[in-house]
Amino acid sequence: MSSDIARKVEEFWRAALTVPDGQEDATFFELGGESISAVRLVSRIEEELGIWIDVGDLFEDDPNLAALIQSVIAKAEDASAA
Numbered sequence: 001m002s003s004d005i006a007r008k009v010e011e012f013w014r015a016a017l018t019v020p021d022g023q024e025d026a027t028f029f030e031l032g033g034e035s036i037s038a039v040r041l042v043s044r045i046e047e048e049l050g051i052w053i054d055v056g057d058l059f060e061d062d063p064n065l066a067a068l069i070q071s072v073i074a075k076a077e078d079a080s081a082a
Contacts, residue, residue: 005076006069008049013065016041027062051076 013019016038017031028038038058045053051072057063063071 001076002073005049005051005073009045009069009072010065012041012044012048013068015044019065025064025066027064028058028068029062033058045072049076051079 017028017033019026019031023031027033035055038055041058042053042055045051049072053072053075057071058068061067061071
């Protein structure tokens with residue numbers, strides 16, 4: 001399940017942000033992330049994966065793709081354990 005989540009989050013990330021070659025480890029802000037891209041990204045995660053992510057986390061944590069995937073997977077695991 002976590003590999004499916006990782007693939008989807010990467011798809012959503014690339015749809016919301018422009019990721020130039022060689023910048024795959026860049027953070028949300030380094031890739032030009034702003035409020036509209038944050039809302040788009042979080043909305044797709046919520047709508048398609050059913051995992052709630054606080055849009056504020058993108059602004060506070062400024063994650064790269066790997067960190068965001070880790071966070072989404074952790075939230076999915078927490079939700080399934082509850």
